[in-house]
Amino acid sequence: MDQAFVQAPEHRPKAVIAEAAGIPVIDLSPLAAGDQAGVEALAAEVGRASREWGFFVVLRHGVPDDTMARALEAQRAFFAMPAERKAAVRRDAVAPLGYYESEHTKNVRDWKEVFDFFPREPPPPAPAAVADGELVFVNKWPQDLPGFREALEEYAKAMEELALKLLELIARSLGLPPDRLHGFFKDDDHQKKTTFVRLNHYPPCPSPDLALGVTRHKDAGALTVLHQDDVGGLDVRRRSDGEWVRVRPVPGSLVVNVGDIVQVWSNDRYQSAEHRASVNSRKERFSLPYFFNPGSGAMIEPLEELVSDDSPPRYRAYNWGAFFRTKRNSNFKKLAVENLQIAHFKKDLDQAHLVE
Numbered sequence: 001m002d003q004a005f006v007q008a009p010e011h012r013p014k015a016v017i018a019e020a021a022g023i024p025v026i027d028l029s030p031l032a033a034g035d036q037a038g039v040e041a042l043a044a045e046v047g048r049a050s051r052e053w054g055f056f057v058v059l060r061h062g063v064p065d066d067t068m069a070r071a072l073e074a075q076r077a078f079f080a081m082p083a084e085r086k087a088a089v090r091r092d093a094v095a096p097l098g099y100y101e102s103e104h105t106k107n108v109r110d111w112k113e114v115f116d117f118f119p120r121e122p123p124p125p126a127p128a129a130v131a132d133g134e135l136v137f138v139n140k141w142p143q144d145l146p147g148f149r150e151a152l153e154e155y156a157k158a159m160e161e162l163a164l165k166l167l168e169l170i171a172r173s174l175g176l177p178p179d180r181l182h183g184f185f186k187d188d189d190h191q192k193k194t195t196f197v198r199l200n201h202y203p204p205c206p207s208p209d210l211a212l213g214v215t216r217h218k219d220a221g222a223l224t225v226l227h228q229d230d231v232g233g234l235d236v237r238r239r240s241d242g243e244w245v246r247v248r249p250v251p252g253s254l255v256v257n258v259g260d261i262v263q264v265w266s267n268d269r270y271q272s273a274e275h276r277a278s279v280n281s282r283k284e285r286f287s288l289p290y291f292f293n294p295g296s297g298a299m300i301e302p303l304e305e306l307v308s309d310d311s312p313p314r315y316r317a318y319n320w321g322a323f324f325r326t327k328r329n330s331n332f333k334k335l336a337v338e339n340l341q342i343a344h345f346k347k348d349l350d351q352a353h354l355v356e
C-alpha cells in the first residue's frame with residue numbers, strides 16, 4: 001500500500017472497535033403525526049443527543065423507500081464504472097465538484113473515492129472571478145449513466161426536507177422559535193448555496209489497520225444526514241471518555257450529526273463530534289452524506305439569544321463562504337499547514353475580557 005495512506009501510529013484504528021452502545025436512536029414519526037407534545041418531546045431528545053454525543057440515529061424519517069433505493073442503486077452504478085469513465089467527471093483545482101479518488105484529510109490520503117454535487121447549482125461565476133482564482137461550483141454529471149442525475153436530485157430533495165425539520169428540532173431544543181435558523185438556509189439566491197451531497201465508496205483495503213477511509217475530522221457545516229450500508233465502519237469519538245466507538249448500521253436508519261456551525265451557534269452547548277470511516281479488507285462499503293450548509297454570505301457566531309454577560313460568546317464571527325472555500329481548497333491542495341478549524345475563531349475569554 002502507498003505510504004500516502006498510512007496514518008500516524010496514534011491515529012490508526014484499533015483491531016477491535018466497540019459498538020457505540022447508547023448512541024441515541026430517535027424515532028421521528030411524531031413529526032409526521034404533527035402533535036405538538038410529541039414534537040416537543042422529540043426536540044428534547046434531539047437536544048440531549050446533540051449535547052451528549054453530537055451524533056444520533058434516526059428512524060421513520062419520512063424519506064420514501066423508493067427514493068432511497070434509487071439513490072443507492074445510482075451510487076453503486078457510478079462507482080462500478082471503469083476508471084476512465086469516472087475520470088471524465090473528475091474534479092480539478094478550480095472546479096471542485098464531481099469525481100475524486102485522491103482526497104486528503106489532514107494531509108493523509110483517504111482510502112476512498114467520492115462523487116460530489118450541489119443539489120442547487122449556482123450559476124457560473126463571472127470570468128473576472130474565475131481569473132481571480134474563485135472556485136467554480138458546477139456539477140459534472142456523467143453523460144452515459146441513465147437516471148443517475150434524476151435519482152440523486154430526487155434524493156437531495158428528500159434530504160433537504162428532512163434537514164429543515166431537523167433544524168427546527170434543534171432550534172426548539174435551544175428554546176428558540178422553530179424557524180429561527182431558516183434564514184441562513186432559505187435563501188433563494190442560488191449563487192449562495194453551499195449544501196452538497198457526497199457519494200462515498202470505500203473499496204476493500206489490504207491494510208485496514210494502517211489506513212482510514214476518511215481520516216478523523218469534524219464536519220464544518222450545520223448538519224450532516226448520512227446513509228450508510230450494512231457493512232459498518234463509521235466511528236465516532238465518544239464524548240464521555242474520548243474512545244472511538246462504531247455506529248452500528250441499523251436497517252432503514254439515517255445517521256445525523258451536528259457540525260461545527262451548530263456548535264458555534266449554540267455557544268458550545270452542542271458538540272460537533274470527531275468521526276472517521278474505518279475500512280476493511282474483505283468488503284467494500286458505501287455511504288451517502290448530505291451536508292446541509294448555510295448560504296455563503298452567512299456570518300456564523302453564537303446566537304444572540306444564547307449569550308449573556310454570564311455566558312459570553314465563545315467564538316468570533318466568521319464568514320461561512322470564505323471558510324468553506326478555504327477548507328475545500330486545502331483538502332485538495334494537501335497544504336502542509338493545519339486545516340482551517342473553528343478553533344481558530346475561538347475566543348480566549350480571559351483576554352477578550354481585557355481587550356474588548
Ligand SMILES: O=C(O)CCC(=O)C(=O)O
Nearest residue numbers: 200214228234277287289
Ligand atoms: O462514511 C462514513 O460513514 C463517514 C463519512 C464522513 O464522515 C464524511 O464523508 O464526512
Ligand SMILES: [Fe+2]
Nearest residue numbers: 217218219275
Ligand atoms: Fe464527516
